[in-house]
Each structure stands twice: as structure tokens, then as C-alpha cells.
Amino acid sequence: MTGLDTRVSAALRQRFAAELAPRFDRGWADAFAAVPRHLFVPRFYTQADDRSWRAVNCGDPGYLETIYSNQALTTQLDEQGIPTSSSSEPALMLEMLDALDAQEGDTVFELGTGTGYNAALLSHRLGDDNVTSLDVDPFLVETAAHRLETAGYRPFTTTGDGARGWSQRAPYSRIIATAALRALPAAFLDQAAPGAVIVAPIGYGVLRATVTDPGHATGWFLPTPAHFMPRRAPTTAPAFDAARSVKPTDTKVAPGNVLDHLRFPLSIALPGHSSCSWRDDDGALTAVGLWTEDGSTATAHVSGAVRQVGPRRLWDVVEDLAAIFHAVPRRNEFRVTITPSRQTVWYNAPGGPAWELLGGGAS
Numbered sequence: 001m002t003g004l005d006t007r008v009s010a011a012l013r014q015r016f017a018a019e020l021a022p023r024f025d026r027g028w029a030d031a032f033a034a035v036p037r038h039l040f041v042p043r044f045y046t047q048a049d050d051r052s053w054r055a056v057n058c059g060d061p062g063y064l065e066t067i068y069s070n071q072a073l074t075t076q077l078d079e080q081g082i083p084t085s086s087s088s089e090p091a092l093m094l095e096m097l098d099a100l101d102a103q104e105g106d107t108v109f110e111l112g113t114g115t116g117y118n119a120a121l122l123s124h125r126l127g128d129d130n131v132t133s134l135d136v137d138p139f140l141v142e143t144a145a146h147r148l149e150t151a152g153y154r155p156f157t158t159t160g161d162g163a164r165g166w167s168q169r170a171p172y173s174r175i176i177a178t179a180a181l182r183a184l185p186a187a188f189l190d191q192a193a194p195g196a197v198i199v200a201p202i203g204y205g206v207l208r209a210t211v212t213d214p215g216h217a218t219g220w221f222l223p224t225p226a227h228f229m230p231r232r233a234p235t236t237a238p239a240f241d242a243a244r245s246v247k248p249t250d251t252k253v254a255p256g257n258v259l260d261h262l263r264f265p266l267s268i269a270l271p272g273h274s275s276c277s278w279r280d281d282d283g284a285l286t287a288v289g290l291w292t293e294d295g296s297t298a299t300a301h302v303s304g305a306v307r308q309v310g311p312r313r314l315w316d317v318v319e320d321l322a323a324i325f326h327a328v329p330r331r332n333e334f335r336v337t338i339t340p341s342r343q344t345v346w347y348n349a350p351g352g353p354a355w356e357l358l359g360g361g362a363s
């Protein structure tokens with residue numbers, strides 16, 4: 001465990017909170033100034049150019065300066081070196097907490113305890129009894145609970161799939177997810193109090209919705225880009241071998257940087273999709289690949305040759321989006337309407353391009 005809070009860490013934290021806070025509510029600035037992030041992140045991992053990971057521990061040179069800077073920090077890796085938990089970028093945490101608009105007396109459910117740092121900020125502001133935080137990883141929950149206690153906070157923490165919420169302490173007047181979802185889980189709506197505010201990363205954006213009636217909510221995306229770890233679920237391998245054997249068709253939407261340019265709308269239109277790129281020995285892009293869990297796979301070569309297999313023609317979706325979005329769209333031009341039977345994201349105005357969010361239920 002990291003040593004106690006010292007004059008140095010307290011001074012760095014005060015400066016960090018002052019730099020983060022000017023645009024936001026005073027209460028959150030005070031919480032960031034008070035809660036020692038280093039107690040929750042005694043070790044983080046940085047990735048070198050060769051993609052190997054290096055642990056940075058409390059006491060290492062630069063450790064405290066990095067902790068009290070606006071950086072997302074990887075805190076857990078699986079056996080393959082894939083990050084499985086992190087302490088999110090503080091400015092984004094602050095923006096999400098601000099959007100949550102939690103006031104004294106609000107009860108909050110958090111999906112994704114992770115290090116416990118966000119649960120500590122919530123407890124600082126709203127009181128331990130009003131905070132329920134859950135993570136799918138029991139080791140993280142136990143470690144976070146211990147660190148929370150060391151920092152003087154005792155919110156309710158537990159293990160489970162956040163997509164099921166935690167009905168035992170519902171209803172919640174505020175719900176926040178800190179892992180990326182494909183749609184709002186039905187449990188969030190079921191366990192929300194009337195008028196509740198829900199803030200959750202969906203695809204590469206953050207949705208802020210208000211519950212209007214039981215099972216119904218409306219909202220919009222915050223302007224800020226967000227790249228959260230996806231809610232943990234089984235992954236599917238791409239069908240590149242099968243794609244190689246189909247006859248190619250031509251596309252006018254050459255791969256180039258189209259997947260970057262369409263990053264957010266693609267994350268809404270093809271929830272949970274994965275992508276990759278191939279490059280030649282000089283580093284020039286030669287092709288991109290796209291796949292989804294139902295086995296659909298597409299490859300697009302810079303020559304314009306496209307190969308698609310599986311139930312959905314994924315490159316057709318890219319072409320449709322490229323026809324709508326000639327430039328990177330602003331996230332806050334996307335609105336959301338939620339009913340018990342469907343969750344619709346629409347662009348610009350009702351009647352404009354729209355996509356249905358799927359996959360909100362617990363698996």
C-alpha cells in the first residue's frame with residue numbers, strides 16, 4: 001500500500017484540482033482536492049513503443065507527478081497484457097460527475113468500481129451511505145474496499161455484472177457507468193428513481209439521459225470523446241479466412257482514415273465492433289478489417305476491393321455513414337430516446353438518420 005498522504009502529495013493534488021476544476025461545480029473541485037488518488041493507484045503500467053508494459057510503483061521517479069496529472073492510468077493487465085482496469089482520465093471523470101448533477105441526498109449506483117477512486121469522490125460529496133459501487137472483478141472490489149477504508153470512505157461495494165444493477169439498494173436517483181456499454185441495461189431503467197439522471201459511456205461517447213417515466217428516458221451525448229474499457233463480454237474472432245475466399249466488390253469509400261473519421265457513429269451503428277489495419281514494410285496502410293460478434297467480417301483494401309462475409313454487410317454500413325458524415329460529427333448533435341422496447345440514437349433532428357442501440361441486457 002502506498003504511504004500516507006504527505007505534504008508533497010497534498011500540494012500536487014491541490015494544484016491538480018485547481019487546474020481541473022475552473023469550468024465545473026465547486027463541490028467536485030473540493031472532492032478532487034480532498035481525495036488522494038495515489039492511495040487508489042499505488043501502481044500503474046505504462047506501455048513502451050515495442051508495446052511491452054512497465055510497472056510504475058509508488059516511490060518511483062515521476063510517480064506522484066503522473067498520478068496528479070490529467071492521465072488515464074492502466075491499473076490491471078490480463079495474462080495477454082490486455083488492460084482490464086484503469087483509473088480514468090480525471091478531466092473526463094469530472095465532466096461525467098458534473099453531468100451526473102448529483103446533489104446532497106442523491107443515491108448513486110456506479111458500474112465499474114475499478115480502483116475505487118470515483119467511488120471515493122462520490123462518497124466525499126454525497127456521503128458513504130448514498131453510494132453503491134459494483135465491479136465484475138472480485139479482486140478489484142476487495143482491493144478497492146480496503147483502499148476506500150484507508151482513505152476514510154465506506155460506500156457499499158459489491159461484485160456482480162453491472163448490467164444487472166444492484167436491486168437490493170434501488171431506487172437510485174443517479175446512475176453512472178465507468179465501463180463502455182452498448183445500450184443502457186434494462187436494470188438501470190428498472191432501478192432508477194423518477195427523474196433519475198444516468199451518465200454512461202456508449203460506444204466512443206458519453207450519454208447523459210434523464211428518466212422521464214418508468215422505463216423511458218431522453219438525453220444527448222456529451223461533446224467530449226471517450227474511450228472506456230468495454231463492459232467485459234466474450235469476444236469473437238474475425239472470419240478473415242472466409243472473407244479471403246469471396247469475390248471482391250468495389251467501394252468508393254477507400255479505407256484511408258475513414259474508420260477514425262467515423263469512429264463515434266460507427267460505434268453506435270455497429271455496437272461492440274472490432275477493427276484492425278494492415279500496413280506494408282514502409283508503414284503505409286494497405287487494408288482495414290472490421291468484424292462483429294455475430295461473425296460478420298469485412299475487409300477493405302486501399303485499391304477499393306471489399307470482401308464481406310456473415311449475416312451483416314459491415315462495409316455497407318461504413319459506406320452509409322460516410323454518405324451522411326463528410327466531416328467528423330459533433331457528439332452533442334446526437335440525441336437519444338429510450339422506451340421500454342427500444343433505444344434510438346438520432347442525429348440532428350427527429351426524422352434524421354437514426355440507429356437502434358442493442359445489447360443493453362445482462363448476458
Ligand SMILES: C[S@@+](CC[C@H](N)C(=O)[O-])C[C@H]1O[C@@H](n2cnc3c(N)ncnc32)[C@H](O)[C@@H]1O
Binds near residue numbers: 086113115134160232
Ligand atoms: C475504467 S475502469 C473503472 C474506473 C473506476 N470507476 C475508478 O474510479 O477507478 C472500468 C471497470 O469496469 C469493470 N467492468 C467491466 N465489465 C463490467 C461489468 N459487466 N460489470 C461491472 N463492472 C465491469 C472493470 O472490471 C473495470 O474495473
